[in-house]
Amino acid sequence: MSEETTDEIPQTLPLDAWHRARGGRMVPFAGYHMPVQFEGIMAEHLWTRSSASLFDVSHMGQLLISGEEVDEALEAVMPGDIAGLAEGRIRYSLLLNDSGGILDDLMVTRTKGDLYVVVNGATKYDDIAHLHEHLPEHITLNHMDEQALIALQGPKAVDALARLSPGVEKLVFMTAGAFRLGGVSCWISRSGYTGEDGFEISLPASAADTIATLLCDQPEVKPAGLGARDSLRLEAGLPLYGHDLDEDISPVAADLGFAIPKRRREEGGFPGSDRIAIERAEGPATKRVGLIIEGRQPVREGGTVVDADGNDIGRVTSGGFSPTLQTPIAMAYVPVSLATPGTPVTLQQRGKLFPAKVAAMPFVPHNYVRKGA
Amino acid sequence: MTLYFTKDHEWIAVDGDIATVGITDYAQSQLGDVVFVEVPPAGTAVEKGKEAAVVESVKAASDVYAPVSGDVTEGNAALEADPSLVNSAPESDGWFFKLTLSNVAELDGLLDEAGYKAFVATL
Numbered sequence: 203m204s205e206e207t208t209d210e211i212p213q214t215l216p217l218d219a220w221h222r223a224r225g226g227r228m229v230p231f232a233g234y235h236m237p238v239q240f241e242g243i244m245a246e247h248l249w250t251r252s253s254a255s256l257f258d259v260s261h262m263g264q265l266l267i268s269g270e271e272v273d274e275a276l277e278a279v280m281p282g283d284i285a286g287l288a289e290g291r292i293r294y295s296l297l298l299n300d301s302g303g304i305l306d307d308l309m310v311t312r313t314k315g316d317l318y319v320v321v322n323g324a325t326k327y328d329d330i331a332h333l334h335e336h337l338p339e340h341i342t343l344n345h346m347d348e349q350a351l352i353a354l355q356g357p358k359a360v361d362a363l364a365r366l367s368p369g370v371e372k373l374v375f376m377t378a379g380a381f382r383l384g385g386v387s388c389w390i391s392r393s394g395y396t397g398e399d400g401f402e403i404s405l406p407a408s409a410a411d412t413i414a415t416l417l418c419d420q421p422e423v424k425p426a427g428l429g430a431r432d433s434l435r436l437e438a439g440l441p442l443y444g445h446d447l448d449e450d451i452s453p454v455a456a457d458l459g460f461a462i463p464k465r466r467r468e469e470g471g472f473p474g475s476d477r478i479a480i481e482r483a484e485g486p487a488t489k490r491v492g493l494i495i496e497g498r499q500p501v502r503e504g505g506t507v508v509d510a511d512g513n514d515i516g517r518v519t520s521g522g523f524s525p526t527l528q529t530p531i532a533m534a535y536v537p538v539s540l541a542t543p544g545t546p547v548t549l550q551q552r553g554k555l556f557p558a559k560v561a562a563m564p565f566v567p568h569n570y571v572r573k574g575a
Numbered sequence: 576m577t578l579y580f581t582k583d584h585e586w587i588a589v590d591g592d593i594a595t596v597g598i599t600d601y602a603q604s605q606l607g608d609v610v611f612v613e614v615p616p617a618g619t620a621v622e623k624g625k626e627a628a629v630v631e632s633v634k635a636a637s638d639v640y641a642p643v644s645g646d647v648t649e650g651n652a653a654l655e656a657d658p659s660l661v662n663s664a665p666e667s668d669g670w671f672f673k674l675t676l677s678n679v680a681e682l683d684g685l686l687d688e689a690g691y692k693a694f695v696a697t698l
Contacts, residue, residue, distance in 0.1 A: 243607050243633040244607070244608040244633055245608075247633070429607070429634045433634075498610060498658070499611040500610065500611065500631055502636060522633060523611070525633065530610075530611075
């Protein structure tokens with residue numbers, strides 16, 4: 203058997219000892235030691251879909267951006283409708299380079315006077331450098347590296363959290379607010395990246411141990427690792443930066459058009475807006491799609507999509523076995539002519555061919571609590 | 576029947592010149608939930624140290640190497656229907672393939688059970 207190795211020297215996050223004490227198997231990820239699993243990816247995945255799991259996502263970057271005309275400043279570097287973002291509301295947005303490639307995907311929330319931004323762990327220092335370079339000097343960017351971030355995800359997350367922090371049940375998907383949890387001031391968002399209802403809790407690193415223990419003392423909650431987080435987000439059809447998104451891929455090809463609202467499309471004025479306008483008018487060359495693969499063997503990132511003559515015409519960017527559907531699923535970029543759900547395609551991995559079908563995403567329906575629902 | 580182990584976490588049970596190969600309990604615990612196993616069909620010639628099978632967990636694919644050279648006489652068909660046998664019975668029903676040894680001397684370099692346990696304890 204072979205095992206993966208890595209050269210980076212990982213750093214330690216606030217919950218490191220907490221994970222180890224609970225049997226978390228630690229692996230290097232995004233520059234940190236992170237738990238990949240506790241009792242097992244399959245069990246943690248299914249538990250998240252039926253109850254609630256605590257994920258440590260403290261490796262992600264939490265930024266607080268403020269200053270005069272901060273909305274305009276941010277709209278110059280990302281295509282989201284920042285000006286239209288009400289207090290306590292969250293938007294998914296993108297950092298784009300000048301050619302419209304994706305530098306990162308992120309969440310922006312308006313707090314009282316500032317914009318709270320959560321970015322990917324592996325890209326956070328590049329993001330910060332990019333923002334420093336492109337935002338006006340009077341805009342303040344505070345990297346909140348003394349804050350931990352916990353994601354509590356699953357249909358029973360609300361039961362567990364509302365017991366400890368009454369009022370959180372009033373939040374709906376993509377809204378946030380300040381709450382007390384276990385005597386600690388936290389910023390709680392009803393959001394996540396598993397397709398389930400759930401919350402993301404930003405809290406002082408010094409309290410992370412106590413709060414994680416308090417949450418896992420609730421009967422609904424067990425700790426889960428990055429392995430389940432990855433299989434959950436894949437089933438939910440959510441792209442992962444560095445895999446399904448990178449700086450060569452445009453939001454149009456990535457099927458993230460929803461992240462560029464009408465006003466911004468019409469006004470332009472964000473990095474790559476010209477390319478994006480052209481791709482929207484003419485259609486992108488390739489598009490991110492979901493795939494369901496015949497048989498039981500997963501086709502993973504690095505696999506290719508081939509035509510009848512065996513030529514590479516696309517690539518698999520994420521792939522794995524869906525614990526919910528009990529079948530291998532994947533995300534891939536394919537020519538737009540093949541992007542309609544139901545289209546049969548052939549994949550190749552390590553010299554072997556796999557029949558697959560383009561599938562609508564999400565593979566497993568989202569379970570978000572929307573306003574008015 | 577004599578049991579040998581490799582530092583790549585395969586086990587090999589030898590009876591005369593017939594051997595059964597699988598992965599160890601330690602290996603399956605490291606892999607996690609096994610969702611697919613590709614075993615070599617009968618008639619495949621495998622070479623010591625070369626890839627002979629693939630085991631896929633939810634998370635990743637791993638190669639399984641042939642601990643000795645020989646000709647495969649049988650792949651474990653039960654793994655196709657139930658790959659989780661690798662998790663539940665790694666060193667019995669979850670075996671991968673049987674082969675006819677082509678060079679018995681290759682066994683000399685392998686670990687015995689005590690040696691393998693001592694090796695795993697260092698990991």
